[in-house]
Amino acid sequence: MSTVHETARLLPDPARLRAHLHALAVLDATIAGDPQFSQYTFDTAWGPGGEAALMENGAGDDFSVHFTPAGALIRGFSHESEMSPYGTDDEQVWPGVIDDVPATLRPLLDEPAFRDEGIDVPRVTACLWWETGDTAWRTGSAITFPAGGEDPDGSGFLFRLLTDCSAEAVQAHFEDDYERPVPLDAVRHVLAGHPLTAAISRALNPAALSDDALLHRITWHPEVASYLACDGEFDLARTDPIESIVLPNGLPVEPVAGCNAGGTHYLCGPAVPGGPRPVLYTDSEGQASLIAESLAEALTLVIALPSWHDALAGFRPPALNSDYLDDHPDHPAVRDRLLAALRLPPADDREVLDRLLTTAARTVPDGFLPHVRDEEESTFEPMLELPAE
DSSP, rough: OOOOHHHHHHHHHHHHHHHHHHHHHHHHHHHHSSSGSSEEEEETSSSTTEEEEEEEESSSSSEEEEEEETTEEEEEOOTTOOTTTTGTTTOOOOOOTTTTTTTGGGGGGOOOGOOOTTTTSSOOOOEEEEEEEEEBOOOOOSOOOTTTTTSTTTTHTTTTHHHHHHHHHHHHHHHHTTSSSSHOOOOHHHHHTTTOOHHHHHHHHHTSSHHHHHHHHHHOOHHHHHHHHTTTTTTTTTOSSSEEEEOTTOOOOOEEETTTSOOEEESOOOTTTTTTOOOEEEEETTTOOOOOOEHHHHHHHHHOOOOOHHTTOOOOOOTHHHHHHOTTTTTTHHHHHHHHTTTTOOHHHHHHHHHHHHHTTTTTTOOOEEETEEEEEEEOOESOOOOOO
């Protein structure tokens, strides 16, 4: 019989469990591509000083793992368990399941998110906890489990990826869940705590960084959309350029975003499924520059380097971005949060700057410096100011 008692012996300690749950959330979000379809999520701001890992499988089963200064608490609910409050005559939590939860962690079970309308008890069939200072997971000491079941409280089913943290088990779960291959090396990379790179994202989900997926995430995430429309100067609602342009290399252009100053961002080239399109920026003063090799790279640029215009004009660190950081000292934290929301890899300012300058240098020789349609004498000037030789 599999119960919370066996689960308690197999679980890693809270620190390792937290890292594992965070990795599961990263994997699920990347493989799913759309946040609304992820079963595993991780909230780093669940209450003052607290974090929570959540799992909801869409079939009525869920669990939460809370990490607080007082310790960690795991609450699991299996809707088919005989120990469900819905399966008891008085709609109460099964005797012994939460009776021994210490007072320091007990309030976590009273969260409205874990109580259904019409029933005034926590949605729980299995519970484990680890108070700060403990050396092992603890469970209710006086639980009498229903007879005849292999997994009476649902803990074996609910926590199978927490008691077996192997890359093989995680790979098998996601392949079964999403019905497509998931590369084991990419799973190992994320489970080891390594940064999510563009290459790993594409390995886990070839469409994860596609234009459509990124644009969908922007509209789905209010904070991202708000930042891009204002500080990022990448407003998806501004797709009506002042003038119609054409490129010398003959590639088609599609306006994708604009800014308050009248500038426009264009995706260049035909829309090929899964294929990146370079991003061209034109301002209202007759200047233009290729700024990124893909939409993913352009979004990373405007989030990590909000003063990228100044970089093309010759500014370099520490002067570059200094005024913006003086006004927005929390930008590094905002940057990391926005990139994570878009499923984009963490960004190093120096690398982002180097990519911008390398890409901008291609504008003229590769035929990306536009002119106004039907006015070939109205060619834009390049924004990149090359150093004097």
